Amino acid sequence: MQQIVNFLFKNSITLLFLLLLGISLTFTIQSHAYHRSQAVSSANAVTGYTSEQINNVEAYFGLREQNEQLAAENAQLKRLLYNTQDSTNRPPVTLPTELGTYKVIQSKVIINSYSKQDNYLTISSGARDGIKPDMGVVSSQGVIGYIENTSAGYATVISVLNSKFRLGAKIKKNNHFGTLTWNGKNTGFAQLVDVPRLATVIKGDTIVTGAESTIFPENIPIGTIEKVYIDKKTNYYTLDIRLFNDMTSLGYIYVIENKDKKEIEQLQQATTNE
């Protein structure tokens, strides 16, 4: 017994080191393990609050840019409004259900990261504002990511620039599907992989979100095709997509909730279980 105590006493620093190393390594490995597993994140009261204060000061330097973006978005919405056909002879479209399905919450990015392999954003709304994990995040220009963790007042977002990010997307012109990923190299470009070889892909074509996503509504813009090459392993096309969003400077964003998400997922689960 005496010897055990002596041993513990003599090696207390090493034991403390091993304990702390174990804890921090656990955090690290956990965060790389799978989606929504991060134990240490900025979505908590202390780091969220301080980051918001810092961002409040920084936001003043980008006001002009924000105004211009808002004006451009308004112009686009006005264009839609003025160009709608006469409501009396419009064919019965599925608009009412579409309007009812999605809920939009406005929020603001307070921490933005883009220099790593796995980038996360932190936004200034959380569970209190009705934000839940796996809701989509877009800006006026296009897709940004989806919610990973929430706390009462803040939430973290897996950005497009994250190796865990996956999104079903399609070429707007001919509806050929692929999966949007990021290879970790350039912040201006994402990759659309697994596009079938029979698809006609032309540089400059627009990529939008696909219909099979339960997170995003269909036809939200993502980017344009910049480069086309063939994946030697799978023999599918891989496309470099130039993103519409400048991921290095983000301000106000919208969080989209799909009210039918649970229903769709339950149905899919029930079907695959059989």
Place this chain on the structure above:
Amino acid sequence: MNSTVLINILRFLALLAVQVVVCNKISLFGFLVPYPYILYILLYPVNGNKAVLLISAFFLGLFIDMYLNTGGPHSVACVVLAYMRPTFFKFSFGVSYEYQTIKINDRLSPERLSFIFICVVLHHLILFLLETFRFSLILDALLHTLYTTIFTLIICVITIYLIKPAKQL
């Protein structure tokens, strides 16, 4: 004794604040972020309590992880650096370092520079290897380590010079 404790607490808070408010926003050429917060571990008194250093280094890394949403690599790197510090002291200043009154934040001698350099390299190597966490990207991680080491080293040396004007000169 009391004043050194106070100075170290202040240094902890100041370096954390500088890292979060200023350095995390720098991204030179789009991907280089310096991490001068490790100066806290380097400047901790040579004969200070090692357990306190380990625990405070762990929390320093944890806070940085929270702000950067990295999930853990900073705390691993900080804890390892805090534990390995005596070894590096021995390497840079000779075996009898404990009997000399070493001050890191003094005029820059080759010994001090080599000490800071080794510490920064170790910290950044662990940090970037754990951050990428993939064998296929190991080369990218090493390159990232190299560039960021240079950047952090420059910022660290400048900080030391700015805060401690060379009185001996």
